[in-house]
Amino acid sequence: MIELDRFSFQDMKRIAIQGELGSFHDIAAHEYFKGEQLQIICCETFEDVFHSVDNDPTVIAMMAIENTIAGSLLHNYELLRMSGTTVVGEHKLHIQHCICCLPDDDWDTVNEVHSHPVALMQCRNFLTAHSSLKAVEAEDTAGAAQYIAEHQLHGQAAICSSAAAKMYGMKILEDSIEDNKHNFTRFLVACNPQKASFVRRLEESDKASLVFSLPHQEGSLSKILTILSFYDINLTKIQSLPIIGHEWEYLFYVDVTYDNLTRYRQSIDAITPLVKGIKILGEYKEAK
Amino acid sequence: MIELDRFSFQDMKRIAIQGELGSFHDIAAHEYFKGEQLQIICCETFEDVFHSVDNDPTVIAMMAIENTIAGSLLHNYELLRMSGTTVVGEHKLHIQHCICCLPDDDWDTVNEVHSHPVALMQCRNFLTAHSSLKAVEAEDTAGAAQYIAEHQLHGQAAICSSAAAKMYGMKILEDSIEDNKHNFTRFLVACNPQKASFVRRLEESDKASLVFSLPHQEGSLSKILTILSFYDINLTKIQSLPIIGHEWEYLFYVDVTYDNLTRYRQSIDAITPLVKGIKILGEYKEAK
Structure with missing residues (x-):
């Protein structure tokens, strides 16, 4: 079985x-x-x-x-x-975002543009320059294109990937309309976790995501980072978040990279007694 | 003069x-x-x-x-x-967000809700529970209420502060509709900077916001934080951001608090040679 x-x-x-x-x-x-x-x-x-x-x-x-x-x-x-x-x-x-509409619609016939709020925000300059288009929120970028295509909603455009536009038979009015190209x-x-070994080989991992909390005390984070550096562990991301309801405690989300899995594991053992709760979110291969 | x-x-x-x-x-x-x-x-x-x-x-x-x-x-x-x-x-x-409409509109007559995308996102559960309302983006929360009031747009609601609703003579349909009360x-x-002394007394400051960049090198951040801790400087926020186009360099936005302005200034002098560009965004009194 x-x-x-x-x-x-x-x-x-x-x-x-x-x-x-x-x-x-x-x-x-x-x-x-x-x-x-x-x-x-x-x-x-x-x-x-x-x-x-x-x-x-x-x-x-x-x-x-x-x-x-x-x-x-x-x-x-x-x-x-x-x-x-x-x-x-x-x-x-x-x-990359494009704006698309039904094949028989065009710039002069569309008056609404539907997309996910984050996509709309990422195309703010475009929307400001096309102020006649009413920006309407949708659950999803591709979902907006799909909905317009399925219901043949003339006058409506969607902001989505060009792949989604093509998938749903929409006409691309303009591609790469995002404000920032980076x-x-x-x-x-x-x-x-029981299935992790089917998806990635742990021994090939070189990156981990951790989250731990620390009391708000002078130097507590510096101690943790110093220990990690002693073990040759690199930080690629750190972000502190206040813990709601615990004014003087913070959560730290940290991404680290390593060459040696054993060394990395030892570093986690070394910092564990100094933090208040640590969770390894995962160990995996870094994307290039 | x-x-x-x-x-x-x-x-x-x-x-x-x-x-x-x-x-x-x-x-x-x-x-x-x-x-x-x-x-x-x-x-x-x-x-x-x-x-x-x-x-x-x-x-x-x-x-x-x-x-x-x-x-x-x-x-x-x-x-x-x-x-x-x-x-x-x-x-x-x-x-806190409320949903409001023209005084002679009501739940059964509104079909669109206008607001800033971040406000719409913060009321996602409310919008999901009221799926008959079409969520439309606006430049601003209060601006959405103002626009509806000025143009007497029946059938449209706005999400904004209750203060804005009252300011523009709108009827509050429901208050505190944000998903998360925290x-x-x-x-x-x-x-x-020339005018800073008119707005705050520097000698009363106990918090500073800094941004600096560091090469991606083992332990470089831990050194900075260790020095800050030696000077009794507390961290209240740290966030790393990759620098676009400089794959191995990061920007760190850091907020620190201090009891002693001189000590804090000395700590900045001490870390400056170890970072690649530091900018003091400002020194001010911490909000309670």
Whole structure:
């Protein structure tokens, strides 16, 4: 039975994402698992993505965690921290938005543009320059294009990836309409810890995501970072967050990279007695 | 002339904000400068807020910098870093949103809800539970209410502060519709460095915001934090950001608190040779 389970798991990966087919999550999943057979499970919310993994331990979650423009997605960090999943990979995706409409619509016939609020924000200059277009929120970038195509909504445009526009038979009015061309989103791949070894080889890992809390005390963070440096562990990200209701305590989300898995594990053992609760969110291979 | 300038500056403060009267920026400005006569300069964008200060050195900028739900406003950090202003104060505001409409409209007659994208995101559960309401983006929370009131737009609701709803004669359908009740926004007060002494007494400062860059090298951050701890300087926030185009370098935005201004200044002198460019964004009194 175990062998069969293992086989079916490896044969066809089932990836839960927030959003529709053609969304940036879908694109990221196909880039990350290039050449593999995927079944994408489209969820309405990030909570639903984690529920999918809870309900079926063979499901893998793929979710955005930070963006060069919008910053860290704190809500997703929180969901990840509270979930029973472990991070097994990361992927970085260059985000490009296009504006698209039904094939028989055009610039002079569209008056509304629908998209996810973050995508609308990332195209603010474009929207300001096209002030006759009313910006309407949608749950998802690709979902907005799909909805317009399915319901043949003349006069409405969507902001989404050009892949999604093509997928739903929409006409691209203009591509690369995002304000900042250095718009990258980092995605994390997470799964049930029991299944982690099917998705990544731990011995090839060179990066880890940690979260720990520290009392607000002079030098407490410097001690932790000093110990990590003694063990030749590199920091690639650090972010402090106040803990709501605990005014003098902070959560630290830290990403580290390492050459030597054993050395990294020893460094975690060395800092554990000095922090108030540490959770390894996952160990994985760094994305280039 | 100088005395007259000083007098007029103290007599009536001119505060540039992003948004309209009644917006959270307006509320934050009036809470921070309680009891003082204020003239609010409403700007469309945060860029315009800094332009106001550039054009008239007596103007003071007030801008949101982070939110407990949405995280750091990276764009505003960047604007602040590139600006010639200095931070002279901070304010923390509890954010509560209401939904409001024209007095003769009601739940059964409204079908659209307009607001700033961040406000819409902060009321996501409410919007999901009221899926018949179409969420439409606006430049500003209070501006959405103002627009509906001025143009007597029946069928449209706005999400804004209850103060804005009242200011524009709107009827509050429901108050406190934000998902998370621990929704706080931190605002910074910034002005021309020449005018800083008119706004805050440096000797009363106990907090500073810094930004510096470091090469990606094992232990470089730990050295900086260790030195700060030797000088009894507390960290209240740290956030790393990759520098676009410089793959191995990071910017660190750090907030520190101190009891002794001289000691703090000495600590800055001590870390300066070890960082690659440091900028003191400002020294000010911590908000409680």
